[in-house]
Amino acid sequence: MKKGKGMKFVGDSRISVERKPNKSKDYSEYPGRTEAFWPNFLLKEWLVGAVFLVGFLCLTLAHPSPLEGVADPTDAAYIPLPDWYFLFLYELLKYEFASGDWVIMGILVLPGIAFGAMFLAPFLDNGPGRRPPQRPIAVGMMLLAMVSVIWLTYTSAAAVDWESRAEANKPVHPDEQVEIDTSHEGYAVYENSCLSCHGGNLEGGAAGPALTGIEYGADEIADIAVNGIGTMPPDQFSGTDEELDQLVDFILTVNEEAN
């Protein structure tokens, strides 16, 4: 095929004088059982893509994408967690040599060395051999990096209780949040004894469940506040019987309004 200077054009246009027949190139120079990309191989790729797409859509249908409650910058109890593919960096920052005074190690030096070496791999591993046994250092480093990343990701993910996390962070639409009557006489009691775990809007948190939509009666609520239930320890409430009555009345009032 003629290109560039060899081409003759019609007048001052870029239109070629000669019409080239639309024929395939001669592939005899390629050894082995080659196959034309268009259309034979592309059709197979298309099929692989279709199978892949079906699997991907099954994943999408089986697991709806998560959405937590609307961002609340005042929620001090929330434990931040990045997406899984950043967990290894997040976990690295928990090690002593990569945090505190040494945080530069964790955020710049170690990731910089690893990713910098990856970026420059062709120049660090510049021997002629391509087979893994011919370049033991490069392959060894990559295996080491893989093991470290997998280990860091695993230790980070294993420490998280995903189910209770998802349970505590169910999305509540801001329009459906209950109105809290802070002038209620029981609110002060709630603030003292319960708020730190059950949240300012009774929405619950990492340490305690939501107190809206509960099905306990007045006596049961008073009993739980004093004696605890499940993982909730006893004696969370400390005050007079009158205050206990006010607290129970407050929780019940909020629940009635929510319904």
Added chain:
Amino acid sequence: MLQKIYDWIDDRVDITPIWRDIADHEVPEHVNPAHHFSAFVYCFGGLTFFVVVIQILSGMFLTMYYVPDIENAWRSVHYLQTEVAHGQIVRGMHHWGASVVVVMLLLHTLRVFFQGAYKKPRELNWMVGVLLFFVILGLGFTGYLLPWDNKAFFATQVGLEIAQQVPFIGEELKTLLAGDPNIVGAQTLTRFFAIHVFFLPAALFALLAVHFILIRRQGISGPL
């Protein structure tokens, strides 16, 4: 009829050479899974691109409903997820696609690495590929702030604190990303939106173009 349309265009813009460069090449035996099943490892790159295309398309549809401001961002995502027909599937594809693209990208990178396919003359393409890797991770990082839920907010705050600890330029870097030295808020959301939807995709397209042009120029690496 089609042939006539093709000829008409070809007469004027000479598209046959372009077409030849893009699609008219032979696929060597050693990368064809029909001949050697283990050659399926050569699919990883193409599948990465396939997921990137899914991400672009689903992302385009998401922006039809998404509103990048702190009052409405969460509400628009919630509306999309609960009210819009098939909205959950479109957002699901974008959400899970982000993970799948990282997985496929890792597999593709490892295939190229362990085969030593980055050696001369393909050094440049490997470096472009590593840059693509960073762009994809950047898209992941800026993308998960956008729903403006608790996970997004607090994970971004941690990310910005890490940026802040970079020596010398830390404060400026954080301000550049967050729009304010102290507040993670309305400015942060619009900046992350702009980075996620305009800046990084522009870089992605440019790098992908170079990646593919270099592959066509150099051909795929030979068998081991």
